[in-house]
Amino acid sequence: MTVQEWAVEASGLTMRYGRRRAPVLDDCRLTVPAGSVCGLVGPNGAGKSTLLALAAGLLRPSSGELRVLGSVPPGARAEVAYVAQSKPLPSQLTVAAVLRLGAELNRSSGRWSSKAAESIAYEQGGLDPRERIRSLSGGQRTRVALALAFGKRARLMLLDEPMADLDPLARQKLMGALMAEASEHGTTIVMSSHVLPELEGTCDHLVLLGAGRVRLAGPVDELVSSHVLLTGAGSLDGQRVVEQRPAGRGATALVRRGDALPPGWEAVEPSLEEIVLAHLRTTGSTAPEEAAV
Numbered sequence: 001m002t003v004q005e006w007a008v009e010a011s012g013l014t015m016r017y018g019r020r021r022a023p024v025l026d027d028c029r030l031t032v033p034a035g036s037v038c039g040l041v042g043p044n045g046a047g048k049s050t051l052l053a054l055a056a057g058l059l060r061p062s063s064g065e066l067r068v069l070g071s072v073p074p075g076a077r078a079e080v081a082y083v084a085q086s087k088p089l090p091s092q093l094t095v096a097a098v099l100r101l102g103a104e105l106n107r108s109s110g111r112w113s114s115k116a117a118e119s120i121a122y123e124q125g126g127l128d129p130r131e132r133i134r135s136l137s138g139g140q141r142t143r144v145a146l147a148l149a150f151g152k153r154a155r156l157m158l159l160d161e162p163m164a165d166l167d168p169l170a171r172q173k174l175m176g177a178l179m180a181e182a183s184e185h186g187t188t189i190v191m192s193s194h195v196l197p198e199l200e201g202t203c204d205h206l207v208l209l210g211a212g213r214v215r216l217a218g219p220v221d222e223l224v225s226s227h228v229l230l231t232g233a234g235s236l237d238g239q240r241v242v243e244q245r246p247a248g249r250g251a252t253a254l255v256r257r258g259d260a261l262p263p264g265w266e267a268v269e270p271s272l273e274e275i276v277l278a279h280l281r282t283t284g285s286t287a288p289e290e291a292a293v
């Protein structure tokens with residue numbers, strides 16, 4: 001039996017901004033397998049950025065345990081690349097100077113790859129190395145931030161909505177680059193996003209946060225195979241119903257896969273998007289332990 005290695009491991013993880021405030025993350029337990037591409041999803045304010053900042057070691061948990069590449073953050077900082085949602089970069093520097101700075105700051109790790117950084121910035125992104133950061137568009141700045149992350153040749157990339165301001169072709173190319181990075185170098189990628197169809201073909205692991213808790217988590221193929229989308233009419237007694245909605249004269253229902261199909265219903269395999277949306281719509285009414293795979 002092989003021992004599963006976790007890139008990120010949390011138990012009882014709780015984070016509150018101020019002692020009197022409600023926790024943003026409340027007693028969360030989650031694991032991200034090493035080498036996986038993990039989508040981090042959830043509604044606005046669910047705590048995705050908070051979780052990524054905790055993993056990057058920029059915030060400290062209020063309580064609970066968090067280990068990243070086996071260390072308490074920021075212990076493994078040299079092996080972790082983090083791209084924040086706001087993509088902070090020195091605005092007066094040129095693109096080339098930012099990449100040189102990246103090389104300089106990562107010299108001691110011996111992992112920096114100018115080729116990887118330049119491929120994202122120049123070959124894929126078409127950026128001019130002489131352009132100053134302040135004159136770049138939002139999407140172009142994102143590309144510089146991602147070039148730094150790729151150049152770092154990290155074992156773990158924490159990306160907070162990396163696609164948000166990229167055009168559709170750039171998103172597609174970036175997804176390809178992330179997949180290649182994961183498969184060629186075994187890099188673990190944890191990426192928050194609101195664009196579910198994009199995650200569907202890319203991620204092999206998913207964590208869904210909602211109302212401070214982990215609502216759903218696990219390998220994508222297991223999440224899909226453990227649910228069934230039913231169409232029809234009749235009783236769903238005995239079924240573990242995630243969500244039921246009227247459709248025409250009957251209803252559709254997302255249920256946990258059980259032993260037998262209820263009479264009067266037809267079953268199809270749901271898409272990951274259908275599963276995530278159903279769990280998002282019912283966040284608050286489903287107990288987290290019910291929802292986790």
Ligand SMILES: Nc1ncnc2c1ncn2[C@@H]1O[C@H](COP(=O)(O)OP(=O)(O)OP(=O)(O)O)[C@@H](O)[C@H]1O
Nearest residue numbers: 017024042043044045046047048049050051085192
């Ligand atoms: N520095 C802070 N001080 C106080 N509250 C904060 C701070 N940062 C985040 N929060 C609160 O924590 C909650 C979670 O925020 P967070 O940015 O982690 O969510 P998110 O899931 O990334 O949201 P989005 O999808 O909108 O980016 C929100 O209610 C937010 O207001």
